[in-house]
Amino acid sequence: MLTLRSPAKINLFLKVVNRRPDGYHNLASLFQAIDLSDQIQFSINKHYCADHLTCTDPTIPTDHSNLILNAADLFRRKTGFAFGLEAHLEKNIPHQAGFGGGSSNAATTLWALNQLHGSPFCPSELMQWSAEIGSDIPFFFSHGTAYCTGRGEVVQCLSPLKQTNLWLIKPKNGLPTAAVFNQLNIKNLSNHDPKQILDSHIKKTPLYFNDLEQPAFDLLPELATLKQKLLSFGFDTVLMSGSGSGFFCLGDVCPSTHEDALLYKTTFLNRSDEEWY
Ligand code: C5P
Numbered sequence: 001m002l003t004l005r006s007p008a009k010i011n012l013f014l015k016v017v018n019r020r021p022d023g024y025h026n027l028a029s030l031f032q033a034i035d036l037s038d039q040i041q042f043s044i045n046k047h048y049c050a051d052h053l054t055c056t057d058p059t060i061p062t063d064h065s066n067l068i069l070n071a072a073d074l075f076r077r078k079t080g081f082a083f084g085l086e087a088h089l090e091k092n093i094p095h096q097a098g099f100g101g102g103s104s105n106a107a108t109t110l111w112a113l114n115q116l117h118g119s120p121f122c123p124s125e126l127m128q129w130s131a132e133i134g135s136d137i138p139f140f141f142s143h144g145t146a147y148c149t150g151r152g153e154v155v156q157c158l159s160p161l162k163q164t165n166l167w168l169i170k171p172k173n174g175l176p177t178a179a180v181f182n183q184l185n186i187k188n189l190s191n192h193d194p195k196q197i198l199d200s201h202i203k204k205t206p207l208y209f210n211d212l213e214q215p216a217f218d219l220l221p222e223l224a225t226l227k228q229k230l231l232s233f234g235f236d237t238v239l240m241s242g243s244g245s246g247f248f249c250l251g252d253v254c255p256s257t258h259e260d261a262l263l264y265k266t267t268f269l270n271r272s273d274e275e276w277y
Contacts, residue, residue: 004108009241012031111276177243
């Protein structure tokens with residue numbers, strides 16, 4: 001049995017570059033892993049080839065629509081190995097929040113399956129395979145800080161950023177990723193140069209923005225109200241992560257709890273070369 005942490009992520013900035021002929025969008029985004037994490041127990045059975053997933057949260061599907069079992073299918077397809085996966089997911093990362101919980105679970109599963117088979121494949125191979133089942137999954141094979149382009153799957157690893165006071169807020173209503181991208185008005189994108197913004201983060205004078213905030217606010221207007229309320233607490237920055245509906249807040253503030261929203265105090269998380277998070 002192997003137990004691994006499966007961390008969440010935030011997008012410190014997210015620029016949508018354009019809409020692609022395949023329906024996806026090219027992005028340029030600074031991803032950072034954070035220590036709000038799920039925990040997953042894995043074991044494999046080489047004689048019995050059916051998978052079995054259980055989860056502490058009854059609202060999470062445990063059939064093959066779950067990215068954990070999707071990742072097991074991918075691993076079997078890529079390696080030709082025969083095994084059944086037994087996994088138990090302790091769910092702490094809120095879903096439909098833009099915190100990458102499902103993607104992280106998939107990456108963690110590929111890492112675990114490789115380890116349980118004696119680590120025959122290198123992380124860069126797992127990273128490459130993982131793009132087939134989700135755009136945000138490859139990021140988790142970086143060391144926790146990366147500049148991601150393409151659909152999100154082109155990952156440039158970066159050195160860890162300076163720690164900062166960080167809060168996450170998850171409003172009651174979530175947002176499906178595809179709905180937010182569909183709502184995006186491609187004529188209303190920011191004209192920030194992502195390379196310059198990346199440089200501002202590396203030089204510790206960061207600029208935070210997310211081109212998916214406006215379409216998310218169009219779908220759920222209460223998110224714009226919540227953002228203003230969080231700013232009124234005195235935070236320096238309040239920004240939606242990914243396609244929402246979760247926010248991260250930066251600043252030396254201790255926010256009061258907000259009705260209908262979950263609040264988490266967290267930190268940036270990076271991993272060392274050979275170990276998972
Ligand atoms: O790749 P993933 O399955 O996470 O994407 C979910 C949905 O989000 C896609 O079907 C697509 O509608 C949208 N998406 C997008 N551009 C991206 C990533 C996701 O349009 N770069």
